């Protein structure tokens with residue numbers, strides 16, 4: 347299903363992967379020592395105190411040539427990533443669309459032509475992906491899904507695995523480790539995109555019914571065809587997960603990966619309430635997303651650096667999500683207080699294709715159970 351790059355495209359894509367690795371491993375790691383050895387001491391000398399918050403750090407860093415260079419290159423590398431894969435997708439697009447009909451036998455695809463795409467997805471190009479997830483320019487367009495599929499290995503330096511399933515594997519690992527006896531029969535993956543986060547559940551629980559819901563039709567078309575090409579069954583449905591058309595108490599497990607931080611202040615409580623409505627008594631909700639809290643509140647440099655994605659990479663809501671009172675939102679939706687947990691799910695990442703090393707990622711999850719008495 348994946349569009350294959352030709353020689354020149356492949357070289358460009360490898361270059362961007364290497365550039366991003368270099369910026370992360372070799373340059374980003376210099377920022378904190380540079381700040382501690384040069385920028386902070388100079389400020390201390392002139393002000394008789396350290397910078398007190400992220401806005402003071404910001405005004406220092408934005409004038410620093412080293413930080414400016416890294417930041418500019420980091421933003422450009424994201425643009426280069428997308429332009430390098432878009433050529434491959436455009437060259438293969440017609441053939442991929444012609445092939446779609448061959449990949450429709452397993453599972454289903456439900457389309458809602460009248461669905462309105464939320465403004466938080468249309469107002470700007472999320473993480474600089476041109477046109478975001480939803481834009482369509484030709485009939486049966488799947489380009490946004492294909493772009494997402496082949497840009498993720500560049501973004502992650504091939505660490506997400508052959509089927510880009512690392513995040514869902516982290517949730518599965520969490521379930522095995524913490525609620526091992528739980529065998530969900532009906533599973534909903536909210537904001538499923540191209541099904542990276544959906545298909546691992548079909549494989550793990552082969553007797554279950556697994557559904558992926560997303561607003562973005564080009565991703566869902568791609569997800570359905572991709573699932574067929576991989577021979578894995580799942581149903582895909584075009585829905586806004588703030589309010590779906592599923593009956594109450596339809597699912598044992600509702601999950602998402604990287605959904606919440608791409609929504610809005612209004613949407614998050616609605617999505618959590620919808621999870622509560624959709625879960626059967628005793629069912630579990632697990633969302634994998636950005637940290638819902640400041641890891642180092644007393645560190646203004648950390649506070650400044652973690653906003654980089656918000657300010658420079660069109661991840662506009664991810665900073666705001668960290669500040670939301672998710673515990674209250676989850677409890678207000680009806681989840682049993684004693685089951686609400688913000689913790690880490692582990693995943694074994696494995697670099698490949700020239701990058702070496704295995705490492706364990708600890709990915710933040712928001713977990714809660716609907717009580718049996720609900």
Ligand SMILES: C[S@@+](CC[C@H](N)C(=O)[O-])C[C@H]1O[C@@H](n2cnc3c(N)ncnc32)[C@H](O)[C@@H]1O
Nearest residue numbers: 479537538539542543560561562586587603604
């Ligand atoms: C970062 S992608 C993650 C996709 C997939 N879960 C993964 O990990 O690869 C976020 C997805 O959430 C979808 N999304 C955002 N808001 C949504 C909403 N209110 N209803 C349904 N899908 C939504 C987007 O269209 C996008 O496909």
